[in-house]
Amino acid sequence: MKSFGLSILAASLAFALAMPAHAGETLDRVMKTKTLTMSSDPEYPPQSFLNDKNEMDGFDIDVGKEIAKRLGVEFKTVTPAWEVITAGGWAGRWDLSVGSMTPTKKRAEVLDFPAIYYYTPASFAVHKDSKITKISELNGKIIGSCGGCTYDAYLKKDLVIDAQGVPPFEYQVTPKEIKPYDTDTNAFDDLKLGDGVRLDAVFSALPTINAAIKKGYPMRVVGDPAFYEPLAVATDKGDPEFDAKIKEIIGAMHKDGTLTKLAVKWYGTDLSTPAKTTN
Structure with a gap:
């Protein structure tokens, strides 16, 4: 009992x-x-x-x-x-x-x-020395993003945004490898090491990318935003x-x-x- x-x-x-x-x-x-x-x-x-x-x-x-x-x-x-x-x-x-x-x-x-x-718009960025000029050229590349976030889900082609007023989007990139990071800054730090050293590109919020570029990160944005969230x-x-x-x-x-x-x-x-x- x-x-x-x-x-x-x-x-x-x-x-x-x-x-x-x-x-x-x-x-x-x-x-x-x-x-x-x-x-x-x-x-x-x-x-x-x-x-x-x-x-x-x-x-x-x-x-x-x-x-x-x-x-x-x-x-x-x-x-x-x-x-x-x-x-x-x-x-x-x-x-x-x-x-x-x-x-x-x-x-x-x-x-x-x-x-x-x-x-906010979500965009791809590459090292300033990269020869990549358009989003289609990111296919088969190693791309970094914050782990468990919407950018990670987009790269996995598993993003669902069920909120009103979301503009439609298409999956434009099939990476060779998706590298998850604790923060976007960690991904930027790896891209900063050089084109293709650890990453070929990063995928993040456009304002965050622009802030990093303004701070001195050697990156540039590629193409138009992949989606607006x-x-x-x-x-x-x-x-x-x-x-x-x-x-x-x-x-x-x-x-x-x-x-x-x-x-x-x-x-x-x-x-x-x-x-x-x-x-």
């Missing part, structure tokens, strides 16, 4: 842990602690990075700070691995991700996406009240021009709507 009772207790605890958070849990925690904790990447400029003062900075950071401001709470960042963020089941370690995440169908199984806050705020499943609040705040930031202003600040152009990314 004792062992049976313990088994029932263990099963009950396992079931409870597997259940989503009670409605209102995340919002209640944020308002009680007066702190919004956001997951972020310290090596993903201009979206998020450590600046010269060793402080988190960038477009995503500014968006997160504005969300916290409108909630009336303090802002804090943590930096778990991307694969950990997209796996869901955060267990309250952070409250949301403003990390330029695409709301794919697979991710929606473990995460919620209450609001899209901007759109909507980027959404992500939350752990289980708190519709928190999701509704985030949706309300992002909607207000679209309406009052805050997202346009921040996009122009960091990218030099308005990426807050898909129509404007093509200008």
Whole structure:
């Protein structure tokens, strides 16, 4: 009887842990602690990075700070691995991700996406000494991208973006090898070693590539963007009240021009709507 009772207790605890958070849990925690904790990447400029003062900075950071401001709470960042963020089941370690995440169908199984806050083009880049001049010449080449992200999925021809307003796209490249990296910067560092030394090309967000080139990376963009992706705020499943609040705040930031202003600040152009990314 004792062992049976313990088994029932263990099963009950396992079931409870597997259940989503009670409605209102995340919002209640944020308002009680007066702190919004956001997951972020310290090596993903201009979206998020450590600046010269060793402080988190960038477009995503500014968006997160504005969300916290409108909630009336303090802002804090943590930096778990991307694969950990997209796996869901955060267990309250952070409250949301403003990390330029695409709301794919697979991710929606473990995460919620209450609001899209901007759109970005995805592009290929090669070393400046490369003889490659068009996307078709990337077939059969070694291409690097962030592991587990939409660029990785595109290269594997397994990308599903089930959000409204996504322009159609085609798979234009069949790599010889796809090399996954923890961050885009790591991929850029390998390409920087020379044409074909470790990589023939990288595939990433165009603003991230341009920021790296501006910083001195010997790269150049090849062809037009392969696709345009909507980027959404992500939350752990289980708190519709928190999701509704985030949706309300992002909607207000679209309406009052805050997202346009921040996009122009960091990218030099308005990426807050898909129509404007093509200008």
